Amino acid sequence: MQKKPVILVTRKLPEAVETRLAEDYEAHLNAEDQIYSSAELISLSDGVDALLVCHTEKMSAEVIARLPQRVRAIVSFSVGYDHIDLDAARKRDIFVTNTPEVLSDATAEIAMLLLLGAARRSSECEQLIRTATWADWSPTYMLGLQLTGKRLGIVGMGRVGQIVARRARGFDMEIHYHNRTRLDPEREQGAIYHEDVDSMLPHCQFLSINCPATPDTHQLLNAERIALLPDGAVVVNTSRGAVVDDDALIAALKAGKLFAAGLDVFNNEPDIHPGYRELSNTVLLPHIGSATVETRNAMGFRALDNLDAIFAGNEPRDRLA
16 A cells, blocks of 8 residues: 655644545644744654645745755645745755635735724724723714725735725725736726836825735835825735834824724734834734635645645646745
8 A cells, every 4th residue: 555645734724624634644733733943843854745834934945955855845824935935945846835816805804804993993992892991972082084985005916905906896995006017907997007006105095915025025115105105094914014114104103194004914923013012003913814714724725735736746736836
């Protein structure tokens, strides 16, 4: 009987995904869901054919270079892949895959939650209830901003950005967007294209960041670009923390340049910039963009589909390297 490929699974996955893993592979699971250090990751990879990792594992060039020769694949339970050095993987002829498409709806839902929550001051309002400091109602109490009819700018009009635009049209928002390439009219759906982000920002009463983290987008939203936004704008980010200059965003929120921000992703998660916790005009979520039962199962199955293809000698659907 042919031996099953051995898979190191670095985090605890949904039950349905782990069940399928156990049926088709010899899976080394992480029942305690601890985050492995680089040294632990390399050590645990001994005798392993592939790694199923998450964005919490930093697959740097150094780590990949030290992986045992037996390792054939790094399959990521994520759509983003900034945690994996693709060039280092290519040098080792190691497959790298991700899980695109299946988390777009869930992430777009969180973007809309943040847009509404930041605009309507949901965090402040909830604290009033929880701390029993809600005293009365008045015509000018806890006034927020209305989404209906406002201008929404989207940075990154990929799968998530297009769904955010579709949901925002339900609020009669006027959609502006910046993307590396312009969409065809059918997918654009009347959205206004801006060839560069700087020309778009002055139009953005609301701004949703949905682009991947790359060297080109590192700290894309900095002090200079925040200054281009209309006074009182709202910013939300569901992409990656590295796209935002934390100090610049916090300064703009403190100064009143921005009305509010909604963030689901941060630099150095979970050790986020402490300045965010001091602000009342923020809605802060712990990276839950894809955190639905349906989506996390779909991500796991997509990762396993890629593994199945690799060990069957076929080209994986979502190959990055």
